[in-house]
Each structure stands twice: as C-alpha cells, then as structure tokens.
Amino acid sequence: MSAQTAVMQENAGRAGPDLNTQALRTDARRESLRLLALLSPSLLLVFAIIIVPIGWLLWLSLFDEAGGFSAANYARFFEQASYIKTFVTTFKVAFIVTGACVLLGYPLAYMLSQLPRRAASICLIFVILPFWTSVLVRTYAWLVILQRRGLINSWLIDLGVISQPLSLANNFSGVVIGMTHILLPFLVLPLYASMKTIDTDCLRAGMNLG
Template sequence: MTAQDVMVVSGTEPRNERALRRQARGEQGRLVALSVPAFFLVGALVLVPMGWLFWLSVYGSDGFTVENYTRLLHPAYKETLITTFELAFLVTGLCVLLGFPVAYMASQLGPRWASLVMLCVLFPFWTSLLVRTYAWLVLLQRRGVINSWLMDMGLIDTPLKLVHNFTGTTIGMVHIMLPFLVLPLYASMRTIDMDLMKAAANLGASPVRAFWGIYVPQTLSGLGAGVILVFVLSLGFYVTPALLGGGRVMMWAMQIERSMAVYGDWGAASALGVVLLVMTLGILWVLRRLTGASAGSGGH
C-alpha cells in the first residue's frame, strides 16, 4: 500500500486533492445536466418517430400482424432491395476511386491552389439538386450534348443509352455524392505528417510501398467517414433515380413513396422503412469494424 493510499484510508488525504475530486464530479454533473435537453431533443426527433414507424409496421386494423413483413418476400420487393444496395455500393466505390486522387492532390498543393480545388469540389452545392439532375438529363439523353459530341467526332454511329437506365442513375448520383467523400478525406489527409514518407524512403521503402504502408492507413478515418456518408445517403436517394432512372430503376425509397402515395398503405411503407433501417445499421456496423481494424493494424 502506498503512502497516498494510507492517507486516504486514514482520512488524512490532502484537502486540495479532495477538493479537486469534488470539483471534477461537479463538472461532470453539470455536463450531464446540460446534455439532458439534447437527449430529449434526440429522443423526440429520432427515437419517437422510429418507434412509431415500427408500431405502424406491426399493428394494423385487425391488431398485431406480420403481413407487412411477409409481403416483402415477393420477388418485386426483393429485386428493388437488391437494386438499391447494388447502386449504393457502386456509387460508393466510384466515389472512392474518383475522390481519393482529388483529395490527395488538394492536400499536396499549396494553400491557394488547394482552396481552388476545394472550391471546384464544393461548387455543385451552390446549385439545387433538382437543377443538377435535370442538367444531367439534358446532357445524357439520346440527342443530348454528350451523344451529339461523340457522333460529331465519329466515335459512335448511334446514340448511346445513357439515361433512363442504371448507367444514367449512377452517373448522376456519383456527381452529387462525390463532395461528401472528398471533404472528410481531404481533412484527414491535411493532418498527415509527410515527414513520415521521407523517413520510410530513408529506410529503404519504395514510394509505392511507403504510400500504401504509411500514408493510406492514416487516411482510413476520413475515408471511413466519407464512405459511410455516401453509402447512407445513396440508400435513401429518391430524386435522381426517379428522374434519371425513368421509372426503370426502382429503389427502396421510391417503393416506400409508391406504397403511401398510390396505395395509401402506411403499414407496408413502414415495414419497408424498418427493414432498410435495420439493414443499413448492420452494414454500417460491419464497415466500422472493418475500418477500425484496418486503422488499428495500420497504426502498429
């Protein structure tokens, strides 16, 4: 037993230490008290609607029922769910492939040029989502700008089908989602000490090995945040798939809207929302474990 423990047991602990502990407990109590309104706000805006959504999905006019969930086994619902996740994974992967080089280039430039690059990344935010989607509709249609240029240059003989299909929807969503990956990734890259790369080179590592072994693991926190943002937003996207998909690309959000607007079935729509929420949370948990494990192994 140390001398300090003896002083505590005997009640002769210095008064200043006891005062500091009481002060720390008081500060913790005040922080908890200040957080109570925020907890109530989160409960009112998030937890209560989620509970109401679940209640609507299992309680109908005849009482408790699981019909709203059993009907989701219909092939049409399964096809819509598969399309939703295929599109979300594809858009997320393309955003990573396109956004990582952009964020890396901006992080290596000087302040002035980096600000110019990030200004170009943020420029789409200054335009309405609906306007951007209609702009892609004009560009990608059969007689649009892209097909006209390709035909004028003699690269194609007939217009390409770039809209009202999976391809057009993917292009429009990648354009809209790309800034959500670049921003957190760029913020993470700006904090990396580039002297580590020089140290790896002095120890005999090639530039490629130093990049993948030293630099990339330190970007996983920002990359993980960007991937989660893009993936979650892509799962619930409605406007862009509805316009660029032309009704041929049916996503889960569109199925929810159809259940409420066309059929007036709130129970079925609620079941769709609950299933999408549970699956999204499960995938996010897996992604967090994977990015956390990768970051941990990279740190060692």
C-alpha cells in the same frame, strides 16, 4: 498540544485531495448538465423527425390493424418479386456509387492535400460548387447531358465513335452517374481534412522505410 496540532494537520492533508476530487467531479457533472441542456433542442428535433417516424413505421410493419403481432408485411416482401428487385437494385446502386466515389475522390483528396494552400483553396471551390446548386437543377442538367440527343451522344456521333445514341438517361447508368456527382464532395471534403493533418515527415519516413 503540538501532537494534537500535528494530527489535525495530517487529517487536513488527507482530506484535501478528497475535497479537490469531489469538487472536480461536481464541476464535471455541472458541465455535463450544461452540455445536455444545450443539446436538448437538437436532440428533441432529431427525436421528433427521425426516431418517431421510424418507430411508427416499425410498429406498422409488425402489427396489424387490430393491434396484434403479425409478420404478414415481411412475408409479402419476400413473396413479391418486385420488392426483392427494388431491394437488390438499391444495394447495387449503393455499392457501385460508393466504389466510384472512392476511386475518384481518394486521388483527388490526396492531390488537394499535397497542393499549396492557395492552390488547394482554389481547387476546393470547384469541389464545393455543386453545393451551391439545387439537386433538382443538377438532375435536369444531367438529363440534358445524358439524353439521346444530349451533349455526350452528340459529341460521340460527331466524332464517329458511335452510330446510334447510347441510352444513358432514365436508367441504371444515369442514376449511378447522377448519384456519384451528388455524393462525391461528401467523400472528398472529409478525406481532405484528414489528409491535411498528416505530418509530411511521416510520409517521408514511410518512403525511406519502403
């Protein structure tokens, strides 16, 4: 009788971890289903306003009015010089604005991460301040500043630096300046959040190691 009891206890001991593992898997599956249920409204919204329009444009670009496959739209893109110029200008603006944001934002984010918490909070207000103003208002403000009779040209002429107003608005330079001003906070804030979590002892150790 004691031998049978020992065998039953041994089987129960072996089955115990398996039951716990199965229970944990069941709980994990339920947790995943709950998260999916919570995310379903936002996923449906993203699908409705992003995936569906992009898919519709892709369909229009690949199929003609009769529903047959056609690459005429892409052939027209390479045949028209204006399309290629627009494509190249878009990437040129993107690269220049990205470089300008990195050159301006990385040192700013590093400086903010090294400041005391109170001083960093005050400086972050000036970084976040553009978010409180509409993009349209900021665009008109840059037009006032950069136009031929704007503040910059007026100051440069008064100082004797230039004799004729510079063309800074409604051109490539104005677009780069305005886009850099709009997108700079989007680079500074994530960099600041990452740099703030770096242990300062690691920086000191890196300096000691050269």
